[in-house]
Amino acid sequence: MKARINPRVLGAGFLLAASGALALYGQPDLEQKWAYMAPEYASRLEYREVYIDPAELLHLINDDYIDLIIYDVRNERDWNMFHLVDSERIDLKDLPSQRKRLRGLSELSVVVVVSNDEILATRAWKRLLALAKPNVYILEGGINHWLNVYGVMGDEHESHGTASLARPDGTLRHPFKLALGARHAASRPDEHRVAHREYTEKVKLLKKVKKAGGCD
Amino acid sequence: MAPYNLAAALGATGSYLVYLGIGFCFGFILESSGFGDSRKLAAQFYFRELRVLKVMFTAIVVAMLLVFWSSALGLLDYGDIMVKETWLWPGIVGGLVMGVGFILGGYCPGTSLVSVATLKVDGMFFLLGHVVGVLAFGETVGYINEFWNSSYMGRFILPDLLGLDTGVVAFLVVCLALAMFLGFGWVQKRIYGRGDPE
Numbered sequence: 444m445k446a447r448i449n450p451r452v453l454g455a456g457f458l459l460a461a462s463g464a465l466a467l468y469g470q471p472d473l474e475q476k477w478a479y480m481a482p483e484y485a486s487r488l489e490y491r492e493v494y495i496d497p498a499e500l501l502h503l504i505n506d507d508y509i510d511l512i513i514y515d516v517r518n519e520r521d522w523n524m525f526h527l528v529d530s531e532r533i534d535l536k537d538l539p540s541q542r543k544r545l546r547g548l549s550e551l552s553v554v555v556v557v558s559n560d561e562i563l564a565t566r567a568w569k570r571l572l573a574l575a576k577p578n579v580y581i582l583e584g585g586i587n588h589w590l591n592v593y594g595v596m597g598d599e600h601e602s603h604g605t606a607s608l609a610r611p612d613g614t615l616r617h618p619f620k621l622a623l624g625a626r627h628a629a630s631r632p633d634e635h636r637v638a639h640r641e642y643t644e645k646v647k648l649l650k651k652v653k654k655a656g657g658c659d
Numbered sequence: 660m661a662p663y664n665l666a667a668a669l670g671a672t673g674s675y676l677v678y679l680g681i682g683f684c685f686g687f688i689l690e691s692s693g694f695g696d697s698r699k700l701a702a703q704f705y706f707r708e709l710r711v712l713k714v715m716f717t718a719i720v721v722a723m724l725l726v727f728w729s730s731a732l733g734l735l736d737y738g739d740i741m742v743k744e745t746w747l748w749p750g751i752v753g754g755l756v757m758g759v760g761f762i763l764g765g766y767c768p769g770t771s772l773v774s775v776a777t778l779k780v781d782g783m784f785f786l787l788g789h790v791v792g793v794l795a796f797g798e799t800v801g802y803i804n805e806f807w808n809s810s811y812m813g814r815f816i817l818p819d820l821l822g823l824d825t826g827v828v829a830f831l832v833v834c835l836a837l838a839m840f841l842g843f844g845w846v847q848k849r850i851y852g853r854g855d856p857e
Contacts, residue, residue, distance in 0.1 A: 454717075455837050461724050462833040466826035468731050479660060479733030543813055546738070575738060 473539070476573035484572060488565065494583040496642035497592045500555055504529070505634045508652045510552040514538075516567045517558050517586070521615045523622040525586065528631035530557065538570050545575035550650035554579040559586050560611030578649055584608050590617045593637060595628045661735040686773060688714075695773035697765025697781055704762050706847045709840075710855050716836045727829050747810035764788070 471479065487493045495503075503511050504527070513530035515522055522532045533541070545554070554577045558564040564581045571579045582589060587606040594617060606616035625631070665674035692714040693699035702708040729735035761767050766774060766785045774782025800807055817832070818825045844854055 455840075458720055458724070458833050459830075459837070461728070462720075462826075462830040465724065465727055465731060466824065466830040468826060470727065470731055470737075470825045471733060476733070476736075480736075483660065546814065576736075 473570045473573045477569045480573060488568070491583075492645060493568065493580045494561065495555065495580045495645050496583055496640070497589045498640040498642045499644060499646060500582055500589075501593070501632065501634050501637070503553055503555065503646065504631065508551065509648070510549055512548075512552065512554045514541075514554065514556045514567060514571075515558070516556060516563045517615070521559060521586075523624055524615060524619050525590070525617070525623070525627055526625055526630065527557065527586075527589070528625045530625075535563065535567055535570065538567060538574060541571075542574050545571065545577045548577055551648060551652060552578060553646055553648070555582055556580075557582040557585055557589075559613055559615045560608070561585055562611060562613045578647070580646060585611075587611075587616050590629060592640065593629045593632045660733065661729065662739050686776060689770070689773045690777065694770045695777050695779065695782070697770075697774065697779075697785075700767075700770055701762065701765045706843060706850055708855060709843050709847060712843065713840055713855075716839065720833050720836050723829055723832060727825055731826070742814050742816060745812040745815040746808065747812055749807055749809065 500513075503509055504513075511529075513527055515526050515530040515532045516535055517526075517532070519532065526532065548554075554571065556564040556567040556571065556579065558567070561581060561584065564585060568579055568581050571577055584591070588608055591606055591608070619627075665677055668674075669677065689695065693708075693710055694714075699708055700711055703710075703712045726735065726737065726740065730737040757767065764771075764785045766782060768786075768789050771782045771785040771789060775786055818828045821828060823831075848854055
């Protein structure tokens with residue numbers, strides 16, 4: 444006599460097998476997740492839609508209507524030498540700790556990642572996108588470019604000039620006399636006093652800002 | 660990568676048709692499984708009939724495996740799936756209130772809608788009470804605002820609680836569901852001398 448398989452047992456076995464296989468297969472880490480997302484988002488990097496000019500970042504820093512988070516993903520030494528006021532230093536490997544915060548951001552939030560050039564910041568951008576898809580951008584040319592634009596000669600050695608952006612190697616190429624962190628004049632230049640700089644606006648808020656003044 | 664914006668892909672009408680189709684299938688399965696009958700729903704609390712429980716938990720584990728396998732294969736971004744945030748103590752109290760209401764009334768809010776679709780009078784009254792209760796809650800929640808907003812934990816899921824990989828937790832949940840089916844079936848046979856009809 445042919446033995447019949449109970450469909451309930453078959454179903455239970457299938458569920459156990461599928462869940463056991465899932466436990467072994469695991470969930471994608473941030474690198475794998477980016478690989479899955481790349482077909483949809485990589486063009487933003489390719490067409491440099493997310494690389495913002497230092498002048499646009501300076502404008503964001505001074506815009507009180509925007510909740511701005513600046514992640515500085517450089518090493519501690521370079522951070523101690525110079526960093527932007529209100530930026531937060533974080534290692535790439537520690538970015539997952541920001542998941543909850545990033546998921547809770549408002550529609551008026553903008554995240555900007557900075558590194559010495561664009562190499563580390565671009566890696567951080569991919570991870571942040573895989574982590575929580577925040578409204579995230581990269582400082583074009585990194586801190587080296589920022590200092591080219593807003594740097595103060597007196598803060599640096601005589602060799603100070605403009606760091607070449609042609610061959611980015613991820614290093615800080617501005618030689619500072621002292622490690623002053625955010626106490627450099629270039630850490631938060633006065634938007635109204637620096638030379639006007641033309642740029643293409645790239646930051647798009649998820650919600651339109653309703654700006655009102657006076658008694659409104 | 661899913662979830663997709665249906666309205667953008669199919670237009671408003673197209674997306675409404677998809678929702679209609681899913682709703683139809685959902686209602687069809689609920690009604691055919693006995694979710695529209697308060698006697699069958701209440702019977703599970705006395706281990707008299709476990710069909711509703713089995714359908715419910717099977718649906719939960721199947722959906723869970725589909726979600727996390729889709730996520731593992733890069734077909735779905737689980738981070739984009741809406742997960743109700745946790746307010747621990749208000750959630751526990753709310754669960755107790757709902758559990759008592761479920762046993763006393765024979766329905767939960769969703770199943771009362773299923774019963775109304777087949778014009779069951781008890782379901783209609785339950786739904787009416789439900790609507791009045793919602794309105795009364797809305798008018799009085801201000802008095803318990805502090806408790807209502809207490810113990811907020813954000814998006815908090817079992818892997819966060821257990822500190823285990825999502826796949827391992829999914830496996831444990833499946834084991835739990837199967838153990839529950841077996842255990843409750845055993846209790847049912849002990850009390851009533853029979854299992855659920857095939």
